[in-house]
Amino acid sequence: MIEKRSVHFSIFRFDPEKDGKYHYDEFDVDTLPGEVVLSALLDIQRTTDPSLSFRHSCRMAVCGSCGMVINGQQRLACKTQISSLSGSEVVVEPLSSMPVVKDLVVDMDKFFDNMRKVKPYLIRYSQDPAKELLQSSENRRRIDNLVDCISCGVCTTACPVFWTNHSYLGPAALVKAFRFLSDSRDEGYDEHIEHVVLDNGALTCKDAYQCTVTCPKGINPQEAIEGLRAMMIQKRVWERIHQEHAVQISVTTD
Numbered sequence: 238m239i240e241k242r243s244v245h246f247s248i249f250r251f252d253p254e255k256d257g258k259y260h261y262d263e264f265d266v267d268t269l270p271g272e273v274v275l276s277a278l279l280d281i282q283r284t285t286d287p288s289l290s291f292r293h294s295c296r297m298a299v300c301g302s303c304g305m306v307i308n309g310q311q312r313l314a315c316k317t318q319i320s321s322l323s324g325s326e327v328v329v330e331p332l333s334s335m336p337v338v339k340d341l342v343v344d345m346d347k348f349f350d351n352m353r354k355v356k357p358y359l360i361r362y363s364q365d366p367a368k369e370l371l372q373s374s375e376n377r378r379r380i381d382n383l384v385d386c387i388s389c390g391v392c393t394t395a396c397p398v399f400w401t402n403h404s405y406l407g408p409a410a411l412v413k414a415f416r417f418l419s420d421s422r423d424e425g426y427d428e429h430i431e432h433v434v435l436d437n438g439a440l441t442c443k444d445a446y447q448c449t450v451t452c453p454k455g456i457n458p459q460e461a462i463e464g465l466r467a468m469m470i471q472k473r474v475w476e477r478i479h480q481e482h483a484v485q486i487s488v489t490t491d
């Protein structure tokens with residue numbers, strides 16, 4: 238017989254339609270070996286408190302909707318095994334620095350606004366071939382890990398720079414920009430890089446590395462940001478060469 242273990246949960250609560258003040262509610266949950274935090278939350282909702290609010294959908298680390306802070310670190314609730322957590326209790330809180338809508342549900346508008354700025358989709362101007370647009374394995378390997386991003390917001394809300402400045406694009410949007418700028422089929426260089434080079438783009442990152450530590454898909458956003466900075470230097474060098482070339486032509490013509 239599989240033995241259950243009682244685990245104490247302390248969960249952040251906030252209901253703007255009640256008193257509008259936050260507090261923590263305590264629950265004891267009988268958990269099975271390998272059980273994840275999301276499963277315990279569903280258990281609490283089903284058996285003890287139906288008003289407990291949180292987002293989830295796929296339950297397999299694909300939809301990106303169950304990001305929350307668990308024992309002080311941003312994680313996906315559907316991927317975090319309770320047995321992997323240290324300490325005698327599990328503390329569950331909403332994603333850091335985001336406006337709380339209710340309990341563990343946060344307003345992700347600003348996060349997705351920033352995502353939209355880098356145009357996170359394939360841009361093509363050439364006429365596409367009649368058949369599938371093929372990509373060599375070598376070119377595909379360049380974006381292998383980057384395509385795994387599920388836009389869960391874990392990396393961005395773990396970033397201390399984003400906590401104080403929601404206009405900073407943040408690691409998730411920068412990973413998306415780098416993913417499409419590195420895609421051999423994409424032709425939208427100017428569109429993807431436009432906001433990356435501005436204030437609140439790649440140079441606003443302060444190398445805290447929290448994005449890389451927390452990404453539940455094993456992506457390294459810090460490396461992507463470094464890649465973007467290299468692209469920016471290349472862009473500036475080319476612009477300089479073009480400018481100087483233009484000056485030389487005008488001097489020669491005069």
Ligand code: FES
Pocket residue numbers: 292293294295296297298299300301302303304313314315316
């Ligand atoms: S429920 Fe979809 S990522 Fe967790």
